[in-house]
Amino acid sequence: MKILLQAATIYSPQSQHHLQKRNILVQDGIITYIGSETQEADETIATEGLCVSAGWVDMYAFVGEPGLEYKEDLYTIAAAAAAGGFTEVVCLPNVEPVVQTKGAVNYVRSMSQQLPVSLLPAAAITVDAHGKDLTEMIDLHQAGAVAFTDGTKPLQGADVLLKALQYVQLFDGLLMNKPEHTRLTEHGQMHEGEASTRLGMKGIPSLAEEVMVTRDLQLLAYTGGRMHFSLLSTAAAIEAVRRAKAEGLHVTCDVASYQAAFTDEDITPFDTNYKVAPPFRSETDVAAIKQGLQDGTIDALVSAHLPHDTEAKRLEFDLADFGIINLETSFAVANTSLKDVLTTEQLVEKFASGPRQVLRLPEPLITEGEVANLTLFNPNIAWTPTEAATKSKSKNSPFLGQELKGRVIGTIHKGQVVLNQSF
Structure with a gap:
């Protein structure tokens, strides 16, 4: 099947066509033509403002399968991911049972082969993600685990983290940790500040994140290896990572795309769809x-x-669980809240090249003869996500019914084309 992307602006720094408007022909999953001439095709995607980049990668998503399919399963997360522009998704190990065996890693990889999205399993650092005994990380790496993390469970023990950092160096593996001192966040509901005091809710102090980042960086300096911080949210934590990078430590980090969308002062009080961990923080x-x-x-x-x-x-x-769905809105939320900070080129880099560099995944090239792994989007379209149109099984989002700017048009990956219905 031949698919023509007509007059698409290409965002691909490795391509000679970077930031140029070109016609792109994809035949049976292969890019066969890039240029200004019109090509015959079975289907033409032509819309004003069409942009294309290498397929986006998400490094932090909960799947639910096996064991928690009523929240999400492999099929619905693939549908939600494709609708949000992601062609590859790192799946957290916090399912039932926890992803900590070769069989569990193989299950995720094999089940995703026919899906339009590649699901990349992250394996647990510790048995059952309890933070005590290390898993068989060498075996899990050989089975195809792309990284090691206890996912939603922050690793507390310094001794365990130290051993894990030493262990993954045997195969140059990546350790990911969500930095949170759980004794300091116990019973916390939102960012600790004036808003939490005014609302009468126990706060989650910035210190709980910052002390763990400092500790983990000290351990990294001592042991060596590669360390990635998931979901940073505070100024001091980001500054600590900045200094560590300048000192030459192999450390990387990410933030949730929604983290800059709100502060603790402008969330809707007592609406549990604003309850996330780490919480929405201060303006600083x-x-x-x-x-x-x-x-x-x-x-x-x-x-x-x-x-x-x-x-x-x-x-x-205070009884509701932390977390929101965001695969389908991730780009739009970031594009809306960061429009005064990042150019479209810079924003795409944080979704496409940045994650691949952290995970050491090959970068798809937008060049003739290459396999098509593409995200199609328009950064200027305004749209409103709705509960009825959401691909996810769950509907816990503060962005439903809110106008956002920047829309994913679709993806092309594994020879499969997935387009959002409005296009």
Whole structure:
């Protein structure tokens, strides 16, 4: 089948056509022509403002399968990811049972072969993600785990982290950790500040993130290896990573694409769809996130997609689970909240090149003769996500019914074309 992308602006620094408007012909999953001439095709995608880049990669998403399919399964997460422009998604290991065996890694990889999205399994660092005994990481790496993380469970023990950093150096593996001192965040509901005091809710202090980042960086300096921080949210934590990079440590980090969309002062009080971990922080923290994205301290933007069923969210605020869905809105939310900070080229880099560099995945080239791994989007279209149109099984999002700017048109990956219905 021949697919023609007509007059598409190409965002691909490795391509000779970077930032140029070209016609792109994809035949049976291969890019066969890039140029200004019109080509015959079975289907033509032609829309004003069409842009194309290498397929986007999400480094932090909850799948649900096996064991928690009522929240999300492999098929619905693939549909949501493709609708959001992602062609590859790193799946957290926090399912039932935890992804900690070769069989579990192989299950995710094999099940995703026929899907339009490549699901990349991350394996647990510790058995059952309990933070105590290390998993068989060498075996898991050989089976195809792209990284090691306890996912939504922050690793607490310094001794365990130290051993894990030493262990993954045997195969140059990547350790990912969500920095949070859980004793300091216990019973916390939102960012600790004036807003939490005014609302009478126990706060989650910035210190809980910052002390763990400092500790982890000290351990990294001691052991060596590669370390990635997931979901940073505070100014001091970002500054610590900036200094560590300048000192030559092999450290990278990401932030949730929604983290700059709100501060603790402008979330809707007691609406559990604004309850995320780490929480929406202060204006100072949001400014630091923007600066970190600009200067390259922050390597990637992630969806932090964490679906929950109605029973887990439609509760009193202090009883509801943390997390929101964001695969479908990840780009639009970032494009809307960061429009005064990042150019479209810089924003795409945080979704496409940045994650691949962290994970050491090959960069898809937009060149004739290459396999098509493409995201199609328009950064200028305004749209409103709705519950009815959401591909995810869960509907826990503060962005439903809110106008956003920047729309994914579709993806081309594994020879499969997925287009959002409005296009």
